[in-house]
Amino acid sequence: MEPSPRGEAVLTETPADQVGPEWTPALGAASPTLMYDRTSVEKTWKTRIMRRNFIIGAFILVVVAAVSSVITFTLVAPRPSLPVGCDASMLLGTDVQVPVAALKYMCTDNQCVQLNLTKDERTKASTTTGPGIISLRVCEMTCGNGSMLPMPQSVAFSNPTTVPVDIESFSHSITGNIENNDLVKAMQAAFASALAMRSHLALGGTSTSGKSVKIVATIQSPITKLTLDTDEAYEMSIADTTVTIRAATVYGYRHALASLLQLVDWCDLTRTFRMVAAVSIKDKPAYKHRGIMVDVARNFIPMPIIERLVRTMGMHKLNVLHLHFTDSSSFPLEIRGEPRFNQYGLYQSNMVYTQARVKDLVTFAKAHGVKVIPEIDAPAHAGAGWQWGPEFGLGELTLCWANTPWMAHCLEAPCGQLNPLNDNVFDLLDVVWKEIGAMFDSDVFHLGGDEVFFDCWIDSPVVAEKVLNKTNHAEYVAIWAGFQERVQNKLWARDPSKKITLWSSDLTSAPYFSQLPTDKVTVQTWNMLWMNEPRLFTDAGYHYIASFQEAHYLDCGLNGVARKDNGWCAPYKTWQTIYDQPFNPNVTAENNHLVLGGELVLWTEVTGASALEDKIWPRASAFAERAWTNPSLNWSNAMDRMTIAAHRVVESGSAADMLQPLWCRQHPGECTLLLK
Structure with missing residues (x-):
């Protein structure tokens, strides 16, 4: 006996004087005879019975699986999971x-x-x-x-x-x-x-x-x-x-x-x-600006999920959805006046936010009390969608594009930083501003402006030749400031009333931020402790939005992108941390009016569409109470209501993590260990 290619047992022709799996008749040898062996025959029949039973069993499994799949398709709702209290109704019907x-x-x-x-x-x-x-x-x-x-x-x-x-x-x-x-x-x-x-x-x-x-x-x-x-x-x-x-x-x-x-x-x-x-x-709200920022460039987030997020934001009286539309990895926002942004910047052809779909989102969001603010990041975090300049005679639009090793020229692969000295860059940005103005009705536009990596410009001949001293930090900040001024002027030429928001950076730190007009520029600060930014900005007369990485970054503590760790901003930010974090640390009473509010932030290096809502809710519920009510009591006062809020989110058709077993909701106060 020997195994066949299908794995079943078969009789083997064997010469009377040769028994064993190693034997092979020599070329020209007499034809082998069929050897009868009682043991072999019994094994053969046992094998056939086993094979029959296996086939019957497999058939039963296939039938059961098919029926189960039909039942599952019919009875089990797709993600998000079934709302609390509705499992039986979903499974049994309403009669x-x-x-x-x-x-x-x-x-x-x-x-x-x-x-x-x-x-x-x-x-x-x-x-x-x-x-x-x-x-x-x-x-x-x-x-x-x-x-x-x-x-x-x-x-x-x-x-x-x-x-x-x-x-x-x-x-x-x-x-x-x-x-x-x-x-x-x-x-x-x-x-x-x-x-x-x-x-x-x-x-x-x-x-x-x-x-x-x-x-x-x-x-x-x-x-x-x-x-x-x-x-x-x-x-x-x-x-x-x-x-x-x-x-x-x-x-x-x-x-x-x-x-x-x-x-x-x-x-x-x-x-x-x-x-x-x-x-x-x-x-009434304690703060004017109560938002969530979602990065839709690093991993594409389909529009139905964004709309579901908007709907749940409306439930919580959050009023700003800030979409980080572009980064060095992709350019998914449709720009009809310059289709090469999308031709060279999409992950794939269906991963695009068309202008018609964006306009629908803006209209939908207004019905839920939400304003959509677009962000086109510049000059850093700009690569994909900009790399075609030399091929079409426009020169280098982006520098350091996809350079390796990337650590020398950016903080995250792929690298890409706009050329601050190429006039074509500003003409193309003007095309973007024009079309964004037609898509969005926001009074605010976000210009990004974070994490400019000077080594990229230092190693680029077109920039280096304009610098007298390559080690002089101030010269590169001056180039950056010049870029920023030209961009702002292009934008304000189209709409003088438009407010601009920038991420906190070297450009917004002393002494350089004096070049930014306080009446038109708001700083979104992502550092609470570093340089005491909230106090720094308000003392200088700037409005700011609190997005402290110490409390408001939802991607922290989940996974490292390029190495084995929990990410650069670990640990994970719990809802209690978010709830207890005021937006105005160290800000003087006379400058509190300069604190516009806050935004939760979700960068999506390690987040896809299927997990987006779970990472936002119910932590954003805690944030909503801080932004709307600004409570004087700490998180323990909200524990039971937060558990209810998580269930309420799921019952609305969205997804959310749970904070406690359902038993705890049914027995309020019996699951919480409060350290007073």
Whole structure:
């Protein structure tokens, strides 16, 4: 016997005087005879039986796998994972009979305490509710300070009662000059869509018809452009099924709707959606600029995921999505006036943000109270998309492009830094500014400006010949400042009102930042400790945005890019670190007005589309409360609400990491070790 190419056993022709696997008949030898051997035959039949059983087993496995794949495709929702409390409804449908839960909750000492339902209460639960029969979700809405996040500046519950409502019967009535505005209609549609997402919680359907809710709003200003000066404040009160909103602008109105969403939830005891019946809220943001920056150049992030991020940002009253569109690795933003940016700068042809799609994003974001700020990084972090200059007679547009070893000319592969002395660079940038102006309606444009690596310019003859002393740092900063001035002037020639943001760098440090106008340039500082930048900038009269790598960099502590480590900015930034970090460390009281707010930052060297949301949420929920409320208490005050917020993100259709086992939400305060 010997194995066949398929791995099965076969009879082997063997001469009577030769037995063994090594034997091979010599050339010209007599034909071998078939040797009968009882042991061999028994082995052969055993092998055939095993083969048959194997085939039958494999067939069964294939059938089971096929059926399982159909069931999985039919029953299991794609990522993000199933929302809390909706697993059974996703698997069983909405027409199943669901047993009444045996647990109720009571608000005791500002916490929801789990209790067993009595037999009589279980009988009545499907038709009755009251202070003694409430579910966890209903208890959370009104117990203590409630479950809202970010917490409003002022919230007062008149009593803890709730009313059953029909989530498909919310009507809107608006007074003011903006009554029929398309943006208002889009905001109302987004609100209705968010309510509709709750329907999966109603496993088995609702037991009774809820009441209709009337939203009566007054919006004072017809202005719809979201700027740093936009008034986002609102007041809201609920009396039974009437919601009254007063806001200066559509954005305050939208924020009120976002708060209202957190005051409506599902009660699995009474099988109804319920809304808080009596509450008064006065609210406004602590900071004007409350954002998230996402790098979409190092790894491409598809637009549907960006839109989902925007939607979840709106839930948290975050108002800025800063997109780092270009870097030395790719140029994915469509520029029609110069197609070579994309021809030479795309990873692949479908990894592009078309102008039509970008405009749709801007419109979509406004309906969620979010402004999209584009960043085209320059002069550093500019390689792919710029490397075609010599071929077309425009000279070196980018220097040090993809040089190896890259460590000599940049901080990360591939290298690439714009040629500050090539006039064609500025003409091409002007093409970019023109088209960006048509795509975005932001009052702010981000010019990047970080991590200029002087060794790249030192080793480039076109730059070196302009420098008197190669070791004189100030000469290279002067070249950089000249580049920056020309770029700014090109931009302001098109729109004199446009504000510019730059990353903190050598150019924004003393004494060089004096060349940047304080009334038009904002610094986004990523260093809290180094050179005490927050105090430095505000003392010099500059506005700044806090993006401290010590607290706000979401990619820290995950993985090294070029070596075995946890990344340059380790450790991982926990939500507690983010929550407790003020935006204005060491800033004097008289200069606090110069602190515009903050941004979380996610560079995507080690992040792809599939993991983007998990790395942002719920850490961004903690950031949202710091940016909107600026609480005086530390993270421990937000622990239970943060757990709820993480579940709320997933229930909205996005993805988020969990902070605790679900048991901990059901037993508030019992999982947290607080070191006072």
